[in-house]
Amino acid sequence: MALASMAADPIALPSLQLSAKYDSLHADSARTNATLQAACTWGNTPDGGMDRLTCNNDDKSVRDWFISETKKYGCHHRVDEMGNIFAIRPGQNNNLPPIGLGSHLDTQPTGGKYDGILGVICGMEVLQVLHANNVTTYAPVAVVNWTNEEGARFPPAMLCSGVWGGEFTAKYAQGRQDPEGNSLGAELKRIGYMGPTPCSFEANPLLAHFEVHIEQGPILDVAEKPVGIVRGVQSIRWCNVGITGREAHTGTTPMDRRCDALLGAAKMIVETNRIVTETEVAPRGGRATIAVINSLPQSINTIAGKVNLGLDIRAPADSDVALIEKQCIEGFEKICKQHGLEMSFDNFWVSPALNFDPTMVSCVKQSAAELGCDIEIVSGAGHDSVYTSRKVPTAMIFVRCKDGVSHHPAEFSREEDCAAGAETLLRAYLRYDDYIRRSHAKM
Amino acid sequence: MALASMAADPIALPSLQLSAKYDSLHADSARTNATLQAACTWGNTPDGGMDRLTCNNDDKSVRDWFISETKKYGCHHRVDEMGNIFAIRPGQNNNLPPIGLGSHLDTQPTGGKYDGILGVICGMEVLQVLHANNVTTYAPVAVVNWTNEEGARFPPAMLCSGVWGGEFTAKYAQGRQDPEGNSLGAELKRIGYMGPTPCSFEANPLLAHFEVHIEQGPILDVAEKPVGIVRGVQSIRWCNVGITGREAHTGTTPMDRRCDALLGAAKMIVETNRIVTETEVAPRGGRATIAVINSLPQSINTIAGKVNLGLDIRAPADSDVALIEKQCIEGFEKICKQHGLEMSFDNFWVSPALNFDPTMVSCVKQSAAELGCDIEIVSGAGHDSVYTSRKVPTAMIFVRCKDGVSHHPAEFSREEDCAAGAETLLRAYLRYDDYIRRSHAKM
Known part of the structure; x- marks a missing residue:
């Protein structure tokens, strides 16, 4: 899913010291990358990419593998009615909900091996570190595979974390259909992943949610840093612009007697670009793009009478x-x-700016700092963490990807960067677990 | 079909006096308009427009009517292998090919009652005037209904005058298919209008071709003149412009790191308009329009990577x-x-500027002058006369239409303007017939 990442000025957050007993724990680079490659056994494509749409047979295979692997690290499993899988490793205080480490194993039809997959694999590496070192954390931990994050087979994106976070009902989500008319509900049943647990925070809570994800943008690549601290998510508005002119012959109609809807649309595209590159919003990270255009009647000798544009506006601040x-x-x-x-302007979707939980962001920041990374990024919407943040403290870690390319077989993150993502997640999560322990000790 | 009309400076042409014996002959307004309405019996739509695609059952009905009506005025008929119908009224010298008065009875699917139809009806009015006054002209005369001028069912436009004029082969034209896969040849056979005459100037010649047509532009309406003298046809080029950028996330990609193909396309549309409104070609009647646009991948949060534009360029002069x-x-x-x-630029069609036959234009000019009309117009391509002019002297008369609107149910020409078209045709044609008689007398 698309992100709206941009570099952000660092903000001050409280220190969260990692317990001495955890200080020797580190992610294993070779193991992290071996697990990543294993997760790409099903649905990989000859061009080095992935094609693993939600609930296809490859998705079933990787889910089976995820369950059998995480069992080895002491997990039991909960599968909810949307197929979200929670691999839960008990803690010392199992009255608490688990701290979630989640992302998704589904991909775009011409996707890469890192978008989503890396986040689940980093969670699995945390489990392996805990297991190998016989660590019992304070709260339980759950590595979560959220169903259908991409929305490539069953739109919209982030559908099943959206059900858990209260954005969609399970009924709505189960009824979503692919282009062949198969419903997500039917397909979950077919592959054996419509679980008995109701899909909601209330029925199946987490205590918090960490997510590792590739940046899908060029900031870390340009800065030559393996990981970045995601401070929040940009504000987004999507608008439809309808422009009505008057159809007329290109040959017979003098230039000064035209109502050319496509010429008007072209000037709007140029104006949109001017606003975000030349006005006060430019240095504040404002972005606006028109990428959807439809024109009628699409005849080379008839001036366009009707044009529709799709406008995508983003900025760190809602006000911008x-x-x-x-x-x-x-x-x-x-x-x-x-x-x-004539113009119609319809702002059909709003996603307000989101600031991740300051304590969790601080855990990420201090863990990233141990790797020499201090870049804070404001992400666009479009991760499962957007919906988890509606219910529980949430934070994200971005991993550098080559040239910012994603949703493409060329999507690539270096082995050492994937390991840096796992390391940052491990230590940020342990900092937060310590913080929860200390909070409870005070009570 | 689209025209590229523009007002042109008058040019001097030789005087062609109408014989005294013809001077009392005039078109009848009531009769002209009654014939026009009769011709719209088949295929009219509730909104006052017409929907009579080539070779549908309404087209068969109006063809049957055309033949039976013109028989009443002393015509015999020739139908060629493309369904073009020649209603021929003998003259004194039947060794000569007939002088053609032609246009078309097919319409756009949401067309009006005047585009094409008026030209055939004005020819029929000429026949009626001759018949009612027992006039035998020097050369024979043929009112011609050219098949599929609009090209709305079987692209391209002006298909069957194009075969006659040598632009297309009959085999190519008969093989053209509608969206349902029916070929023009099969449909001509179905309605009984695939005639035995080969379709070519050489096999079935005309001596000349006059055509009345609505202007499809605003010049006469603005000038408040019923008819205009068409001096020729603008030069036209059609080009495909392919623009390749780089798809990227609207959210993650900084504004200064984009290769936005749609932003580039928008600037090209604006630039095209600037060239023909602000540079030296503007006062010389240059026109350029982009009315076709296709953009991929048409996703609101993915910057367009590929855009195609269709560019229509016109001017009276080829050089412009x-x-x-x-x-x-x-x-x-x-x-x-x-x-x-990256850009690809493909100039896929060229139609050079065309100057109609000076003698015939002079006949039109002097006849129009009798009605107080002296506006000379350079038309765009897109009439059957473009193809007849490849083989025989050709001229056209434009009739004022309200607001320049055509290809629309609101297309409208006043009764007195339709009659003025018929009157101008009658007298221009008679002038030319006199001219031929005098030429032969000299030999």
Whole structure:
């Protein structure tokens, strides 16, 4: 799923010292990468990429493998009605919900080996470190494989973490269909992964949620840092812009007597770009893109009478997204006036800016600092952590990916960077577990 | 079909006096308009428009009607292998090919009652005037219904006058298919209009071709003149522009690290408009339009990686069309450089500027002058006359249409303007017949 990452100014957060007893624990690079490759046994493609759509037979195989592997590290399993799998390793205080370490094993149809998969594998590496060192943490821990994060087979994206977080009902999500008309519910039953646990925070809570994910952007690659601290998620608005002009012959209609909807649309695309590159929102990380365009009647000798545009606006601050939208509307209205066009503007989706839990972010920050990494990033929406953050403290760790490329077979993160992601997750998670232990000791 | 009309400076042409014996002959407004309405008995739509695609049952009905009506005015008929119908009224010298008065009875699927139909009806009015006044002209005359001018069912447009004029082979044209896979040849057979006459100038010649057509543009409406003298046809080039950028996430990709093919395309659309409104070609009637756009992958959060544009360039002079194309390529290349884009530019169709036969244009001019009309227009391509002009002297008369609207149910020409078209055709045609008689007398 798309991210809206950008470098952010660091903010001060409280120190969270790792217990001395945990200090010698480290992720194993070779093991992390071997587990990653094992997870790509099913659904890999000759070009080095992955094609593992939700609930296909490869997805069933990797789920079976995930359960059998995590059993080896002392886990029992809970599968909910959306197929989300919780591999739970008990702690000292099993009255507490587990701390979740989650991401997803499904991929885009022409995806890579890192988007989602790396996050689950880093969680599995944490389990292996704990198991190998006979560590019993304070709270239980659960590595979570969230179903259908990509939404590539069953739109929308992040569907099943969305059910858990209260965004969608299970009924709605189970009824989502692929292009052949198969429902997600039927397909979960077919592969044996419609579990008995209700899918919700209330019925099956976590205490917190950490997620490792590739950055899907170029910031870490440019900065030459293996991992980044995700401070939150950008604010996003999606809008449909409808432009109505007047169809007329390209040959017979003088240039000054036209109401050319496509010319108007073109000026709107240029204006949108100008707003986020030349006005006050530019240095504050405002972004706006028009990537969807439809024009009618698509005849080379008939001036376009109707054009629709899809507008994607992002910025770290909600106020900047609102400002960009306002500037777009004002600019577009001027263009319409100039060209005799009518406009409809529909802001059909809003995702407010999200700040991850300061304590958890601090755990990530201190763990990243041990690897010499201090870059803080504001991510776009589009991870399972967006929906977990509605219910529980959440934080994310980004791992560098080559050239920022993702959703493509060329998606690549170096072995040492994958290991750095696991190491940061391990130590951030242990810091947080210590923090929970200390909090309970005070009570 | 689209026209590229524009007002042109008048040019001097020789005087062609109408014989005194013809001077009392005039078109009848009521009769012209009654014939027009009768021709719209088949295929009219509740919104006042027409939907009579080539070779549908309504097209068969109007063809049957055309033959039975023109028989009443002393015509015999020739139907060629493309279904073009020649209603021939003998003259004094039947060794000569007939002078053609042609246009088309097919319409756009959401067309009007005037585009094409008016031209055939004006020809029929000429026949009626001759018949009612017992006039035998010098050369025979043929009112021609050209098949599939619109190309709406069987692309391309002007298909069967194109076969007659040598642009297409009959085999190619008969093999053209509608979206359901029916071929034009099979459909001509089905409705009984695949005639025995080979379709070519050589096998079935005309001496000349006059055509009345609605202007499909606003010049006459703005000038408040019922008819205009068509001096020729603009030069046209059609080009495909392919733009390749790099797909990337709208959320993760900084504004200065994008290769946004749609932003580049938008700037090209704006640049194209600038060239024909702000540079030297503007006062010389240059026009350029982009009305076709396709963008991939059409996902609101993925920057467009591939865009295709269809570019339509017109001007009265070939040199200006070439200049506009050159300016576009230069401007587009700069945009590509600025945004890291690749471009392909394919000029896939050229229609050079066409000047109609000076003697015939003079006949039209003097006849239009009798109605107080002196506006000369350079039309766009897209009439059957473009292809007849490849073989025989050709001229056209434009009739005013409301607001320049055509290919739309709202297409409208006033009764008096339709009659003015018939009157201008009648007298221009008679002038030309006189001219032929005088030429032969000299020999």
